[in-house]
Amino acid sequence: MDSINPILLIASLMVASTPILLAALGEMVVEKAGVLNLGVEGMMITGAVVGFAIGVNSGSSVLGFACAALAGAALSMIFAFITQVLLSNQVATGLGLTLFGLGLSSLIGKPYVGIKAPGFAKLDIPLLSDIPVLGPILFRHDPMVYLSLLIVAAVWYLLTYTRAGLILRAVGENHSAAHALGYKVVRVRFAAIAFGGAMAGLGGAYVSLVRVPQWVEGMTAGAGWIALAIVVFASWRPWRILLGAYLFGGITVLQLNLQAAGSSIPVEYLSMSPYLVTILVLVIISVRGNHGAPGSLGRVFHASQ
């Protein structure tokens, strides 16, 4: 068996994990506010195409990412309006959003098939990146990788230690009580849904601008659903989502590398390992403690009830 270069492996591991991490983190905030948005896949793919289109036309990946976040948020506002104002069923609306996003993206993406993505420079942090071994592993990634890690920390801090986070969780745990206390349930949920949409959009754009990098119809190929699953298995906790996303993305890449290196482990086991290991690890660390879903998750709220 040939050896695998750990530095190259870790670089591609982080690249493979970042889209799922971003999308899952966004969805976690949405669900913490008591809303189940199954439209993650649709928002991701829309982010992927919008990010790519803007990136190609402007030549700037940064602008592409920004617009992808906006597009994801805009799409999620349709969902927010239908579920929060018109009080429709969240599961059905979310699924509809996914179908809509897939169709919309293939329409927008038609002229962009086979076009080369604009480059996205890696952040070569001076001095730090020159440290042997650790330097290339920790300090030579693209800015989105660091940004996604920052967002994990920020979400964790906001939800755990701030008043805004407390209100968001209150709305998600018991919207009637939160309403009785005078919090604007619908307004909080609109904000959470917009954040979730923006993050899914960013995750999608990361696939089309960095990970592949190109536009192909349907290119997220189920990453949104994986993100949704990770939220549940991570018991709605940001650091566990980070662990889950990195495990899943990491093992996906690792098993491909093991195959390429001629490992003696049968391919059948290798290819199911990302799912198995991620679920196992997250279930084992969640054996103790409170890890239930937010109390009002998926329930319709109306001030009169």
Add this chain to the structure above:
Amino acid sequence: MKLVTKLLAGAAVGLTMAGAALAQDDPTKVGFIYIGPVGDGGWTYEHDQGRLAVEEEFGDAVETVYQENVPESADAERAITQMALSGADLIFTTSFGYMDPTIAVAEKFPDVKFEHATGYKTADNVGVYSARFYEGRAVQGTIAGHLTESNIIGYIGSFPIPEVIRGINSAYIHAKKVNPDVQFKIVWAYTWFDPAKEADAAKALIDQGADVVLQHTDSTAPQAAAQEAGGVYTFGQASDMSEYAPMPRVSSIIDNWAPYYIERTRAVMEGTWESDNTWDGIGAGMVEIGEITDAVPAEVKEEALALVEAIGSGEYHPFTGPINKQDGTPWLAEGETADDGTLAGMDFYVEGIEGEIPN
């Protein structure tokens, strides 16, 4: 219960109407079930080109419908059934995994004709068709063997089914013929279409030293990954993928389904359709070799074109002995060529390929 009765009644009405429609000489309805999106730039894209060719050929006399992104699961049976219920006269199911669903639905709709791509199960109203992609793989293997400098050729497999294994064997035999030091590294992606994963697989192979990457998955993602890495050669798969020419894509296998789809549609319109088992290659034009770019040295290009010619005329068979199986047991004797039965069920590597085929 009431709902079920209603649905059944509705289906019955639908069926009668479909029958009536046929009698009235209304357009022949041709359906297509696709594994990926029509914009994948590869496999499904080419099938859809075939569909468009049918529309162009027959104009108002046909109506085509298609459904994209149909998984190879219970969902496939639902999608095919729905298409049959909606009055399709002929349905092409265009991925290997639709084999059993196609047979199952065909039993329920004896008056609808079905055509399943790349499978081997037929019935009175189910025909199968495929292309001899391995002929194109022989050409790719020849070019790849010449081009590689690291002597490592990466291969992205989808699923370990005979069609994919044939391609690997054919490419390997011909790469080895021109470059005895060549080594194949094979990665099974277990998907036909997942651009991110396909790109990851290509990167893993490139990280392992491959400077030529062959793919048997449907999207252009490995091409993009190779372009990003630089100095890596690829081949268009199923479609020309010429947007990546002249580098990394140096040639391609193009599946040309249009003539077959037109011929079979005509057979249904004229009432002459019969279950068939078609397996055409370069000679019949079902497999085409995309332009070999200038990134390939002239003498290599010439050799490759000569091979295309020889295979097309039937003068040369890509599986011509002496060839041993991976474990060293003889398969084909000197000058012997493989029979279609063995090729159709191929489940072994030829001698020299490392690794095991997953079950």
